Amino acid sequence: MDCERIRRDELIERYLSHQLEEGVSDEFETHVLGCPECSGVLEELQGLRDGLEEKAANIRSAVKKPSVFRFWRQAAAVGFAVILLVSFGLLRWRKAAKHDEDPRLVSKSPHKPTEKVAEVKPPPKSPQSGLELELRSGENSTQPAHAHKSPSDASVNRPSAQPEKTIVAKSSESNTGTASAGTKASSSEDTKPKESIPLPSTLPAAGEGPAAVAKNTTPEASTDSAHFKLTSAQGVELFQIGAVEAAPFAFSGFGRHTKDPKGGKTDSLSSGTVTPDTGRVLFQKGMTAYVEGRYDDAIGFLQNAVERDKKTDDVNFYLGVSQILAGHPQEAAIPLGKVIALENSAYLQSAHYYLGKAYVQQMKLDQAESEFRAAAALPGRVTADSKTLFARIAALRAQLEAK
Amino acid sequence: MDEGIPNRGMNALADLVARIASGEEAAEEELVRTYGRRVYAITTARTRDREIARDLTQDVLLAVIKAARANQIREADKLEAFIQGTAKNVINSYFRTRIRRSETSLEAVSQHTWDSVLESEAAERRRLVQQELERCSLLDQQILLFSLVDGHSLAEVAKRLNLSHDAVRARKSRLVRKMAEKFGRMSQK
Numbered sequence: 261m262d263c264e265r266i267r268r269d270e271l272i273e274r275y276l277s278h279q280l281e282e283g284v285s286d287e288f289e290t291h292v293l294g295c296p297e298c299s300g301v302l303e304e305l306q307g308l309r310d311g312l313e314e315k316a317a318n319i320r321s322a323v324k325k326p327s328v329f330r331f332w333r334q335a336a337a338v339g340f341a342v343i344l345l346v347s348f349g350l351l352r353w354r355k356a357a358k359h360d361e362d363p364r365l366v367s368k369s370p371h372k373p374t375e376k377v378a379e380v381k382p383p384p385k386s387p388q389s390g391l392e393l394e395l396r397s398g399e400n401s402t403q404p405a406h407a408h409k410s411p412s413d414a415s416v417n418r419p420s421a422q423p424e425k426t427i428v429a430k431s432s433e434s435n436t437g438t439a440s441a442g443t444k445a446s447s448s449e450d451t452k453p454k455e456s457i458p459l460p461s462t463l464p465a466a467g468e469g470p471a472a473v474a475k476n477t478t479p480e481a482s483t484d485s486a487h488f489k490l491t492s493a494q495g496v497e498l499f500q501i502g503a504v505e506a507a508p509f510a511f512s513g514f515g516r517h518t519k520d521p522k523g524g525k526t527d528s529l530s531s532g533t534v535t536p537d538t539g540r541v542l543f544q545k546g547m548t549a550y551v552e553g554r555y556d557d558a559i560g561f562l563q564n565a566v567e568r569d570k571k572t573d574d575v576n577f578y579l580g581v582s583q584i585l586a587g588h589p590q591e592a593a594i595p596l597g598k599v600i601a602l603e604n605s606a607y608l609q610s611a612h613y614y615l616g617k618a619y620v621q622q623m624k625l626d627q628a629e630s631e632f633r634a635a636a637a638l639p640g641r642v643t644a645d646s647k648t649l650f651a652r653i654a655a656l657r658a659q660l661e662a663k
Numbered sequence: 664m665d666e667g668i669p670n671r672g673m674n675a676l677a678d679l680v681a682r683i684a685s686g687e688e689a690a691e692e693e694l695v696r697t698y699g700r701r702v703y704a705i706t707t708a709r710t711r712d713r714e715i716a717r718d719l720t721q722d723v724l725l726a727v728i729k730a731a732r733a734n735q736i737r738e739a740d741k742l743e744a745f746i747q748g749t750a751k752n753v754i755n756s757y758f759r760t761r762i763r764r765s766e767t768s769l770e771a772v773s774q775h776t777w778d779s780v781l782e783s784e785a786a787e788r789r790r791l792v793q794q795e796l797e798r799c800s801l802l803d804q805q806i807l808l809f810s811l812v813d814g815h816s817l818a819e820v821a822k823r824l825n826l827s828h829d830a831v832r833a834r835k836s837r838l839v840r841k842m843a844e845k846f847g848r849m850s851q852k
Contacts, residue, residue: 270816276708277814286747289705293743299701304792304842306707309811311793312804316812319804508814604758639712641812 261291263298272302276309277508277641278606313644494656501628501652502620507581507610509547539569543578550578555586566595573598573605581614589618600634609640616649625660629653680739683731691728698743699724702750709754719757723750792842799838806835 266272271288274280280288292299312319490498546561562579569575580596583589592615599611616631632653635646682690702723706716726749730736736745796804802824809820821831 270810273810273816274814276811278709279814286751289750290744290747292705293698293701293746299704301839302704302708303700304839305811306704307788307792308796308807308839308842311796312808312812314793315796315804316808319801319808604755639710639715641711643711 261287263291263295266291266298272298272305275302276305279509313641316644317648490660494659497652497656498620498623501649501656502617504581504584504614504617504621506550506553506585507578507614509551509578539565539572539575542568543572543575546575546582547578550582555582558582559586559588573602573607573611577605577607577611577614580611580618584614584618584621589621592618609635609638609642609646612638613642613646613649616646616653620653625653625657629657674740676742677739680731680736680742683728684734686732691731694728694731695724698727698746702746705747705750706754710757715757719750719753722753726753795842803834803838806831807838810835 261271266288271280271284275285275288292302542561542565546558546565549555549557549561559579559582562575562582565572565575566579576595576598580592580594580599583592583595596611596615596618599605599607600615602608605611612631612635616628616635619625619628619631629650632646632650635642636650679690679694683694699720703716703720706719706723707713710716710719723746727736727746730745730749736742738745796807799807805824806820809815809823810817815823817831817835818828820826821828824831
């Protein structure tokens with residue numbers, strides 16, 4: 261390894277993001293130990309990374325602003341279209357009324373005025389959403405319940421603040437159900453919550469160890485249900501906590517794995533290729549789909565990859581994340597639980613973090629809190645975010661339990 | 664940057680190991696001075712926790728010095744590979760146990776342990792880097808964030824920001840160079 265390759269292949273950046281293959285990482289470290297120039301750059305970038313992590317929330321929120329403007333632009337356009345339709349309808353109605361008043365015109369024209377109702381259909385719900393919020397009062401939200409972000413998107417959409425409403429939220433009945441077994445929430449005009457059913461007390465307590473958490477991620481243990489009322493603000497808060505951003509992924513170090521011409525069978529999902537489908541090849545295909553935002557395809561490839569190579573934490577991790585992004589948060593528990601059960605995985609923190617998100621989407625708030633707490637206690641990319649989410653979800657639970 | 668043995672040849676590394684084996688204290692100090700920061704950079708990158716990284720760096724240096732003293736480094740000319748292997752083992756062991764190492768076995772080598780002055784200097788440098796970041800444009804901050812924190816390649820960053828790959832590369836290089844020029848001197852004192 262030389263300095264030129266390190267610069268050209270952005271190895272320092274990849275190393276800092278834990279994206280280098282183990283062999284490459286070892287080579288890189290050995291080089292850094294003997295190279296004052298590269299070790300200096302590594303330190304600089306580490307310092308920058310630390311600074312950026314602290315400012316990350318601010319930078320990201322600044323990036324999101326344009327999407328808020330876009331939302332209002334779209335809302336204004338829709339409003340304008342509605343006004344035009346209504347005006348046009350009124351005009352036609354008045355014209356027709358004039359026809360009726362004028363007997364000469366009535367005899368000539370068979371046209372009768374028809375009542376025009378301007379109807380605005382609510383936007384389609386995100387098929388990826390595990391938690392859906394439905395406003396019954398007739399107000400239309402132009403944002404999907406949970407907007408997911410593909411790795412190539414710049415921001416995560418978040419809902420704008422709504423006037424106080426009551427939202428009834430309930431968790432899916434069973435975790436082993438189909439993809440549509442998400443949570444459904446609805447709101448009414450009534451601003452006073454009528455009744456609240458407390459959160460289930462059978463869910464595991466926050467702060468359980470990794471083994472217990474892994475145990476709880478099995479489908480049998482996740483069949484609890486919660487049914488309680490949320491105010492609109494609480495619904496929005498829950499929605500924001502559950503919003504999922506695709507975990508970053510960069511293709512590096514695939515070369516050595518994809519070269520293997522000996523083993524593997526050709527997989528049905530990979531028709532048209534001549535490369536044998538070893539676990540890593542399937543993983544690469546899955547990640548290609550993942551990066552392109554085709555999460556259902558990614559799940560297919562990654563599930564096949566897991567069958568061939570059961571102990572790979574990266575495959576299980578991205579499979580779990582893909583399940584969430586594809587709108588099957590209840591399916592994410594098993595692969596993410598496997599990563600957590602390994603305990604020394606590089607994806608350990610992220611697995612806790614995303615499992616927490618999956619639980620939020622299933623309204624399993626105490627389990628979510630437990631996962632965020634575990635993620636916050638570990639060093640890594642999402643430590644600060646996990647701490648924030650842990651605090652927010654704890655506050656939300658406290659509010660709900662106080663009712 | 665580091666004093667001591669930048670880009671030293673293989674013979675010089677073997678010589679350093681031999682001097683430690685013969686009980687020369689100055690050689691141990693030289694090893695700590697040369698590799699301390701670099702090992703710290705590695706442990707920090709792997710653990711993402713500077714507190715833990717500091718302890719682990721100490722453990723790595725101790726293990727290397729002990730091995731050198733006991734003449735257990737077989738290929739002395741590959742000292743850096745030995746340090747890397749030791750660092751990896753220590754870090755993996757930490758992740759397995761997640762128990763902070765005790766410092767009970769420091770013995771006589773404790774005087775050469777990780778320099779707290781260098782550590783506080785690194786903290787000051789981080790503060791200055793953050794200050795400098797505040798002055799960068801939002802676009803530059805985004806480039807650095809997506810690249811260094813989110814782990815996207817420059818090509819991906821360029822796509823996300825609707826910029827050309829060259830533009831992103833040039834901006835990032837300029838920023839890193841600027842930071843290095845501004846704060847790099849500090850570490851070379």
